[in-house]
Amino acid sequence: xxxxxxxxxxxxxxxxxxxxxxxxxxxxxxxxxxxxxxxxxxxxxxxxxxxxxxxxxxxxxxxxxxxxxxxxxxxxxxxxxxxxxxxxxxxxxxxxxxxxxxxxxxxxxxxxxxxxxxxxxxxxxxxxxxxxxxxxxxxxxxxxxxxxxxxxxxxxxxxxxxxxxxxxxxxxxxxxxxxxxxxxxxxxxxxxxxxxxxxxxxxxxxxxxxxxxxxxxxxxxxxxxxxxxxxxxxxxxxxxxxxxxxxxxxxxxxxxxxxxxxxxxxxxxxxxxxxxxxxxxxxxxxxxxxxxxxxxxxxxxxxxxxxxxxxxxxxxxxxxxxxxxxxxxxxxxxxxxxxxxxxxxxxxxxxxxxxxxxxxxxxxxxxxxxxxxxxxxx
Numbered sequence: 104x105x106x107x108x109x110x111x112x113x114x115x116x117x118x119x120x121x122x123x124x125x126x127x128x129x130x131x132x133x134x135x136x137x138x139x140x141x142x143x144x145x146x147x148x149x150x151x152x153x154x155x156x157x158x159x160x161x162x163x164x165x166x167x168x169x170x171x172x173x174x175x176x177x178x179x180x181x182x183x184x185x186x187x188x189x190x191x192x193x194x195x196x197x198x199x200x201x202x203x204x205x206x207x208x209x210x211x212x213x214x215x216x217x218x219x220x221x222x223x224x225x226x227x228x229x230x231x232x233x234x235x236x237x238x239x240x241x242x243x244x245x246x247x248x249x250x251x252x253x254x255x256x257x258x259x260x261x262x263x264x265x266x267x268x269x270x271x272x273x274x275x276x277x278x279x280x281x282x283x284x285x286x287x288x289x290x291x292x293x294x295x296x297x298x299x300x301x302x303x304x305x306x307x308x309x310x311x312x313x314x315x316x317x318x319x320x321x322x323x324x325x326x327x328x329x330x331x332x333x334x335x336x337x338x339x340x341x342x343x344x345x346x347x348x349x350x351x352x353x354x355x356x357x358x359x360x361x362x363x364x365x366x367x368x369x370x371x372x373x374x375x376x377x378x379x380x381x382x383x384x385x386x387x388x389x390x391x392x393x394x395x396x397x398x399x400x401x402x403x404x405x406x407x408x409x410x411x412x413x414x415x416x417x418x419x420x421x422x423x424x425x426x427x428x429x430x431x432x433x434x435x436x437x438x439x440x441x442x443x444x445x446x447x448x449x450x451x452x453x454x455x456x457x458x459x460x461x462x463x464x465x466x467x468x469x470x471x472x473x474x475x476x477x478x479x480x481x
């Protein structure tokens with residue numbers, strides 16, 4: 104059982120941060136593709152979520168016909184091909200093709216990375232394992248962001264080698280994952296179940312919109328303002344992911360201590376983080392802002408996923424997690440488009456406008472989280 108836990112958690116190491124892993128090198132890529140629309144550059148990290156969503160639409164159909172082992176092996180092979188393949192091209196459109204392939208891969212892996220926790224373990228362990236899953240998401244981010252920023256010192260193409268992390272998960276799946284087909288519910292989710300999930304799905308969507316403001320903009324802003332050098336940008340951004348890793352690891356304890364107040368602390372941590380980033384001019388202040396946002400993502404994701412699993416039948420959990428995963432990646436894809444839309448309608452010409460957008464979206468998240476019911480099961 105311990106080997107199965109390690110195998111499932113290894114999937115979390117490579118999924119949520121898949122799109123953002125190479126965010127520290129966006130400034131270098133933008134310099135290389137100087138004549139390309141800046142939105143296309145940001146799509147390097149947001150196009151994977153779009154294809155994750157598309158793949159998720161077919162996940163239940165695939166899961167009813169293929170074993171979890173086959174699904175994961177297929178997903179992990181595509182993960183390695185799409186992730187590393189992007190480093191082999193200097194054409195923006197072929198680069199985006201490989202990023203789309205990465206999205207298809209994560210669309211196969213992500214629902215299982217959380218769904219298997221709810222299916223294979225009882226409720227007493229789910230909170231702890233969901234917290235560990237979130238921690239692994241962000242540990243993967245720390246390792247990937249730091250490594251991609253370092254590799255970019257030699258050549259930005261090398262940064263895509265961080266996706267070789269998928270080899271670790273592939274080896275564990277081949278060795279320890281049973282060859283079983285998921286038991287799918289024979290009925291679709293009822294209207295009342297879907298209605299019950301709306302606050303959770305909306306909240307995780309807003310949470311990921313907020314999170315992705317950072318990888319899509321932080322590197323570009325910091326390098327343009329000359330506050331952080333290219334050699335350090337990956338490690339500075341890793342403060343947020345390392346904080347999320349630490350808080351996610353202790354998620355169960357945080358939930359037991361704060362109870363229903365956990366959801367409000369999540370919302371206000373994002374608000375505080377973006378307020379600090381908006382006015383920061385020192386590395387210490389920037390780091391503090393990133394820690395607050397790290398708390399929001401490290402606690403917010405397992406909180407919402409756990410509550411959904413507590414409120415659904417076991418055979419419906421995978422379907423529910425597909426919806427939650429889709430909303431996670433829809434938030435990632437929409438984030439830069441939404442920031443640009445807000446900037447266009449407000450007319451604010453500030454390099455730090457994305458942080459202003461983060462403040463506005465944090466307030467909306469707080470209102471959404473008010474409708475989320477919190478159940479604590481130790």
